[in-house]
Amino acid sequence: METEQLLNFIDTAKAGSFQKVADKNFISQRTVSKQMERLEIELGVKLFYRSHNKIVLTDAGYIFVNMAQEIVNKLNLNIIELKKIASANNNRLRIGYPTAFDLNSIIKNILTYTSHNMPKLDITFSEESVGHLLSDLSQGYLDCAYITNYNIHNKFEKELEDCILEKNSINFAINKLNPLSNLKHLDISDLCNQKIIYWALDDSLKEQSYIQRIMDTNKSYNSFVRVQTLEQLQLSIALNEGIALYPNTVYKLLAFEDHIKTIPLFKNKVQQYYATHLVYRKENNQNGLKYYLKGINLHSHKNN
Template identity: 35%
Template sequence: MDLDRLQTFLKVVQYGSFQQVAAREYRSQRTVSKQMTQLENELKVTLFDRGQNRIQLTPQGRLFWASAQDIVNNYTTALTELRQFNVPTDQILRVGYFSAFEQRLLLPALYDLKQQHSELQLVVRQGSNEHLAQQVADGSLDLALSINYGRPAVTPESQLTAVPIYHNQMVIGVSRLNPLSRLSQLPPSALATLPILYYSPESSTFLLESFLASAPFIQDYEQIRRVSSAEQMHLLVALNQALAFYPAGLVPTKHDEQVAYLPITDAAQQGYDIVALLKSNRSRPLIAKLVQRLKANAKSDE
């Protein structure tokens, strides 16, 4: 797929006009329109409803929009990484994580490692558990943080090793505007009152299946919804528009004036583990040092 067409498509969506994109890119309107027609022909769908004064995305166009953004962002990131490093591969460490919550474990460990090895170059990526595991398996990442919650991060048949880093309990965030926030524990029946959110930067069935496996008392699967940013999730919870899963220990829970973090009464199934995914045959000293630092920092937080 032609990258220039995708970038033009994203600009057309942004400005809502072939003419505006043509003027900004110093191209003819005909050239921009032709590119979009070629893209539609390649995909065999109609991306735009073309009006006299403004174009709009079709339902298929809205679905493709997110994918186009991912493709362009991934290409740009890969290009930046390729141009950024001109050092031996043993001085590059490529690490992945799946949510902003793991930063509490990851940042101190990487900072310590960088202090010890000033020449070290770091590649840090965020992605879904599925993508991170695949990137570790194919060697494009050296290590990735994942989660065991209701189901293991990797299957027994996987070529990856899951090294336990941190253990704690999943809790539910409840707005202090909600009378439920005054409880010491949240009964499962209370979870039916609002949508329940979880955060994942990419569309991921892994986390959804994990939450369903750990919360069998939730009968309406449509009640659990993904949001693409931790900030959006927290905003909706604070305003009493939703409840949400939070990993205790990786989010500051004691002094939050808008949200209370409550354990579920059925706490037996709510334990989670943050694990480091790596290839079994990977024995680079830097990877071993990073695992040691992650464990040490996790232990100091307990």
């Protein structure tokens, strides 16, 4: 059953003539007649009494006129709603961010955006591992993502564009009973043979990979323990169960301050940093992303 069939049926019921409907729509009378025959076959009922000069609706035909009009009206309303949704989607922005991420970077960007005279965005957020975020970006499930990069992702996938928003020091949280807590900074060698705790939603191991990469793994015998919440991380350190890679940007959330100290990490006397990247797919032409990148002055952060 097609919309054109229903519209022509309604017109035929009003006009009482296939020819008048054909003339109105610039089609042949035979086309209209065939459409009505096909409609009757699809419904399994006779809609018209046909004579040489006149067409009259059957009882079923009279009933179906109202039904057909309701179907067409509902379809038109649905089309209007779909157009509204499509228009709204043009201003949709799907933002992703990883666990152990300081949302201040996102908040700053959104406040910067809203401070300008830019279109209103329909923003949704997703919290995932870095691996999942990059995959969702490539597949078009996200428009952009804020990534915590511990110098593991030297280059993102070629279809992705990225820029560095800020850099922060890499710190370790250590129980004050641990002798390492007396140091002003940690050297890579200080991490050897330590139980290292890290905070991540899944086994993407970005923190573990970073530590193994910067250390001489032939000489170190570290054990790694993943926890899924900040509370678990802090409790483990407060109980002196190990040392933890602790994001500098969430330092203000540190609990058990009487028991925990944070110390910056150095390698070859050079302080170590991680970067916050904003990553998006180059071919994403959604208005929401275009507006957002323009509104947060992304060009001022561009690193390539």
